[in-house]
Amino acid sequence: MPFSGRHIAITGGSGEMGRRITSRxxxxxxxxxxxxxxxxxxxxxxxxxxxxxxxAGLQAAADxxxxxxxxxxxxxxxxxxxxxxxxxxPAQLSRTLTINLLAPIRLTQAILPGLKARGAGQIVNxxxxxxxxxxxxxxxxxxxxxxxxxxxxxxRREVAGTGVDVTYVAPRAVKTPFNxxxxxxxxxxxxxxxxDPDPVADQIVGAVARRARDVYLGFPEALFxxxxxxxxxxxDRALASDDRRVAQLFA
Numbered sequence: 001m002p003f004s005g006r007h008i009a010i011t012g013g014s015g016e017m018g019r020r021i022t023s024r025x026x027x028x029x030x031x032x033x034x035x036x037x038x039x040x041x042x043x044x045x046x047x048x049x050x051x052x053x054x055x056a057g058l059q060a061a062a063d064x065x066x067x068x069x070x071x072x073x074x075x076x077x078x079x080x081x082x083x084x085x086x087x088x089x090p091a092q093l094s095r096t097l098t099i100n101l102l103a104p105i106r107l108t109q110a111i112l113p114g115l116k117a118r119g120a121g122q123i124v125n126x127x128x129x130x131x132x133x134x135x136x137x138x139x140x141x142x143x144x145x146x147x148x149x150x151x152x153x154x155x156r157r158e159v160a161g162t163g164v165d166v167t168y169v170a171p172r173a174v175k176t177p178f179n180x181x182x183x184x185x186x187x188x189x190x191x192x193x194x195x196d197p198d199p200v201a202d203q204i205v206g207a208v209a210r211r212a213r214d215v216y217l218g219f220p221e222a223l224f225x226x227x228x229x230x231x232x233x234x235x236d237r238a239l240a241s242d243d244r245r246v247a248q249l250f251a
Contacts, residue, residue: 002209004029009070009111011052011061011103012077014040016176020201021076028205033070035061036077052077052103053095061103062110073111074124074208075104075148082183084250085139093140100144105151112164119163124208125152129172129218132225133235136243137186137250145170156213165211170225171200172218185249190242193218 003025010025012018013034019041025032026044033046040047048064051057065073078100081088088096108123115121130138131145152168159166173179173187173194187194200217207215216222228235 002028006030006072007068007070008032008072008074009035009065009107010074010076011035011107013043013045014038015076016178017174017197017201017204018076019043020197021074021204024201024205025208028209030072033064033068035064053079053098058098058103058106062106065107065110066114069114069118070111071115071118071120072122072124072208073107074126075107076126077103078126078128078145078178080138080141080178080180080183082137082141082180082186084137087250088140096140097144100141101147101151104148108151108155112159115164116159116162121163122165122167122208122211123152123155124167124169125149126204127152127168127170129170129216129221129225131170132216133221133228136239137246152214167207167212167215169204169207169212169215170217171195171204172221174200182249186246189245189249193221 008025008030010018010022010032013022014036022032022034022040022043022045033048034040035048035050037051050061052061079096081092081096104125125148127148128145130142131149134142134146149168152166156166173192174197175194176197203217216225224235
């Protein structure tokens with residue numbers, strides 16, 4: 001089995017998606033440690049209490065990763081702000097960027113020396129389609145996930161030949177409490193597809209098992225990722241009418 005004997009650290013493992021991913025990893029034979037503010041309920045996983053938005057909590061998590069022989073890090077934890085960019089409170093902006101981008105980079109720094117020394121390991125960064133198609137009213141979230149995508153690509157190039165694999169997985173919207181009531185209004189207004197969490201968890205775990213490089217989930221969103229990379233003006237025009245309607249949610 002691809003996970004038998006693996007020692008995996010996962011951030012955000014107590015949330016709706018995190019519990020699903022963790023349970024699948026455990027069933028497949030992995031020893032999993034969840035890094036989160038709340039313990040994972042009903043899972044046979046080790047747990048470290050930490051708040052990744054807090055400098056002390058982030059450093060404690062980094063020390064744990066550096067001090068144990070983990071062979072895989074899954075950066076799943078994330079937060080989201082939806083609204084006009086000028087309305088995002090500074091504390092929320094800092095929290096968004098810290099949890100979504102700074103924490104994955106810092107935790108990677110902590111675990112990477114051990115992976116390189118053993119000549120094997122895997123860093124998995126769970127991003128978002130919003131990191132490639134940067135939606136209005138999700139400015140800090142899209143920016144942080146775009147940064148995570150860029151970090152994954154840069155890291156992959158940096159560790160080439162060391163035995164360390166880097167996987168970036170970008171789901172589209174998923175039906176979990178992660179989405180606020182306003183986000184659900186946005187989804188209804190724009191007819192945005194939202195996936196059931198179980199198939200998404202299966203696909204994320206599958207990408208980890210295959211040691212895939214870049215995985216974008218959902219159609220036509222995966223196609224729009226490619227289109228936005230080569231012709232962003234076309235995507236601007238495709239989204240313009242939806243952006244105007246969504247702006248009315250905050251009028």
